[in-house]
Amino acid sequence: xxxxxxxxxxxxxxxxxxxxxxxxxxxxxxxxxxxxxxxxxxxxxxxxxxxxxxxxxxxxxxxxxxxxxxxxxxxxxxxxxxxxxxxxxxxxxxxxxxxxxxxxxxxxxxxxxxxxxxxxxxxxxxxxxxxxxxxxxxxxxxxxxxxxxxxxxxxxxxxxxxxxxxxxxxxxxxxxxxxxxxxxxxxxxxxxxxxxxxxxxxxxxxxxxxxxxxxxxxxxxxxxxxxxxxxxxxxxxxxxxxxxxxxxx
Numbered sequence: 001x002x003x004x005x006x007x008x009x010x011x012x013x014x015x016x017x018x019x020x021x022x023x024x025x026x027x028x029x030x031x032x033x034x035x036x037x038x039x040x041x042x043x044x045x046x047x048x049x050x051x052x053x054x055x056x057x058x059x060x061x062x063x064x065x066x067x068x069x070x071x072x073x074x075x076x077x078x079x080x081x082x083x084x085x086x087x088x089x090x091x092x093x094x095x096x097x098x099x100x101x102x103x104x105x106x107x108x109x110x111x112x113x114x115x116x117x118x119x120x121x122x123x124x125x126x127x128x129x130x131x132x133x134x135x136x137x138x139x140x141x142x143x144x145x146x147x148x149x150x151x152x153x154x155x156x157x158x159x160x161x162x163x164x165x166x167x168x169x170x171x172x173x174x175x176x177x178x179x180x181x182x183x184x185x186x187x188x189x190x191x192x193x194x195x196x197x198x199x200x201x202x203x204x205x206x207x208x209x210x211x212x213x214x215x216x217x218x219x220x221x222x223x224x225x226x227x228x229x230x231x232x233x234x235x236x237x238x239x240x241x242x243x244x245x246x247x248x249x
Contacts, residue, residue: 001178002087063108064159113139115222168212219240
């Protein structure tokens with residue numbers, strides 16, 4: 001699965017990479033384009049992250065992680081649902097009520113510089129790892145989005161979910177409990193993914209494990225899970241010496 005991600009790039013770098021401007025009104029904390037977007041986003045805090053949607057392909061806008069389907073009745077139901085929709089399994093995305101409209105009509109790119117996953121050790125402890133592309137600082141995850149209007153708040157929510165697929169060789173060693181990984185897009189696939197005219201059969205070809213040889217990973221410290229420490233810091237990405245018995249060593 002994919003519940004933690006990094007966008008350790010500036011707003012200006014994202015604009016340059018995708019050749020699209022930010023819609024600044026969607027970023028309450030947006031101060032300068034030289035700011036780093038975020039070293040660590042925890043999906044369970046439902047953070048706002050940059051997305052590029054099929055219905056607004058010329059700009060980078062903000063979406064909140066945790067998809068709220070358009071048919072959601074109220075805020076209480078929305079809060080229950082979005083904790084369960086951080087990820088969407090590609091194998092069932094066309095069937096699930098929460099996802100089937102979005103996969104057909106509202107696909108999006110989710111820019112990241114890496115993501116995090118935990119490896120189960122021989123003593124049953126969990127060792128966090130950072131997964132990234134050494135030759136490509138910014139890359140896109142395949143996502144779906146939804147727009148929901150909260151009547152009680154008189155407010156629109158733009159939300160998203162990250163698609164997942166079977167793990168490749170690298171991710172199977174790291175995410176060795178469930179053996180899943182996010183659906184990663186090549187640069188050539190990005191424009192196709194947000195093409196609103198693609199059929200179900202054309203979309204299924206995106207649901208494959210990414211090439212292991214282009215990816216790297218290293219173990220990181222437990223800063224990422226300590227509630228007493230801020231995890232949105234550069235140190236969260238730094239490699240550590242793996243402990244004795246690390247299955248990935």
